[in-house]
Amino acid sequence: MVTESGDDPAAGKEWPAHLERRRWPREPSPQKEHRVDVPPALVPLRFSTRDLPPKEQFRSWRSHMAPLLDIHLPNGQAEDDGFLAEQTGWHLGDILIIQQRVQACSYIRDQAMLRSSPIDHWNVGVLRSGRAWTEANRHVTETGPGEIFFRSLGHPYRGRMTDSASVLVFLPYELLTRDAPLLQNAHNIALSGSLAELLVSYIDSLEANLGNLTVEEAPRIIRTIGDMVVACAASSASLDRGQEQTNMGLMERAHRYIHLNLHSDSLTPDVMCRALGISRTRLYQLFETSGGVFNYIRKRRLLQAYADLTNPTDNRPISEIAVATGFDVAANFTRAFSHEFGLSPREVRKTMGTERPAIPATPSMRRFGTTIGDWLTLAR
Numbered sequence: 001m002v003t004e005s006g007d008d009p010a011a012g013k014e015w016p017a018h019l020e021r022r023r024w025p026r027e028p029s030p031q032k033e034h035r036v037d038v039p040p041a042l043v044p045l046r047f048s049t050r051d052l053p054p055k056e057q058f059r060s061w062r063s064h065m066a067p068l069l070d071i072h073l074p075n076g077q078a079e080d081d082g083f084l085a086e087q088t089g090w091h092l093g094d095i096l097i098i099q100q101r102v103q104a105c106s107y108i109r110d111q112a113m114l115r116s117s118p119i120d121h122w123n124v125g126v127l128r129s130g131r132a133w134t135e136a137n138r139h140v141t142e143t144g145p146g147e148i149f150f151r152s153l154g155h156p157y158r159g160r161m162t163d164s165a166s167v168l169v170f171l172p173y174e175l176l177t178r179d180a181p182l183l184q185n186a187h188n189i190a191l192s193g194s195l196a197e198l199l200v201s202y203i204d205s206l207e208a209n210l211g212n213l214t215v216e217e218a219p220r221i222i223r224t225i226g227d228m229v230v231a232c233a234a235s236s237a238s239l240d241r242g243q244e245q246t247n248m249g250l251m252e253r254a255h256r257y258i259h260l261n262l263h264s265d266s267l268t269p270d271v272m273c274r275a276l277g278i279s280r281t282r283l284y285q286l287f288e289t290s291g292g293v294f295n296y297i298r299k300r301r302l303l304q305a306y307a308d309l310t311n312p313t314d315n316r317p318i319s320e321i322a323v324a325t326g327f328d329v330a331a332n333f334t335r336a337f338s339h340e341f342g343l344s345p346r347e348v349r350k351t352m353g354t355e356r357p358a359i360p361a362t363p364s365m366r367r368f369g370t371t372i373g374d375w376l377t378l379a380r
Contacts, residue, residue, distance in 0.1 A: 048086045193236060
């Protein structure tokens with residue numbers, strides 16, 4: 001349900017315990033509680049399935065998200081089981097900030113949707129809880145609590161998430177037109193490094209004060225977020241995609257070597273040491289925080305297998321993908337894949353392998369409020 005009031009959603013079906021984090025917005029900081037002389041710039045929009053009959057909850061959520069993503073339930077879950085989802089949206093000038101809590105689901109933004117949708121925003125998101133795996137151009141990005149991702153809504157992607165809470169920031173394309181070529185290269189990456197940590201801290205602080213911001217502060221905040229996003233995307237893209245070897249640090253060189261030789265049978269520590277010109281001890285030190293070099297390679301190969309299984313044009317048997325991933329025994333591949341992603345390879349292919357058209361909002365669904373597409377249009 002969407003309203004323009006700041007009241008909390010009515011009590012109803014309880015959220016899973018691990019999603020119960022806090023009411024939105026956060027409690028205002030003490031120094032701003034008495035700023036009664038300046039009117040707030042933001043009035044929140046709200047969407048919630050909490051008060052709907054269980055059998056209508058998922059359809060309402062899917063309709064609300066249809067302009068942006070085609071949403072599907074996990075295997076084994078029926079619409080009648082109910083589906084809890086909440087969003088609080090804040091228009092801050094040209095940008096839209098959304099606080100979101102949602103149960104596990106999969107999502108697709110495909111080429112057909114891009115052709116029919118006017119949405120071409122940049123999207124930055126911080127996960128508060130849960131995990132998400134998103135694939136674009138055969139590259140899978142995994143995001144966990146406290147981590148931040150960057151996407152261009154002008155490109156297709158697909159993925160799935162567990163029960164999660166997050167803060168999403170949408171910036172219109174024209175706001176960052178000057179840096180568009182750089183940002184397009186950063187599509188679907190996890191932002192990392194000290195700049196990303198600063199951006200997360202800034203979003204945290206901004207979220208804590210959404211109910212207290214004034215009209216005069218909005219333009220400065222928009223410029224700050226835009227500048228920080230561009231700086232983070234530029235820095236993270238160079239780390240994630242790789243540059244010329246002479247411009248990369250040792251860790252980046254090692255990551256790039258693994259990426260380029262991911263399917264090679266000769267991707268071993270000894271070969272890597274010779275290629276990088278380092279000792280085995282130094283190599284192991286580099287990957288100590290990743291659980292070791294073998295564990296890192298294994299995880300990257302499993303992420304590639306996930307991308308292959310969710311690619312509707314890849315019709316290879318699962319056993320063939322297992323071999324390409326480095327598993328000669330299919331059972332070992334299934335066990336490792338299920339442990340990593342919580343679903344078997346067969347379940348992932350069944351869930352993500354078939355694209356279905358998004359369901360348009362019906363009049364009965366629209367009575368529960370406008371869609372996220374309307375929210376994004378209002379922010380422009």
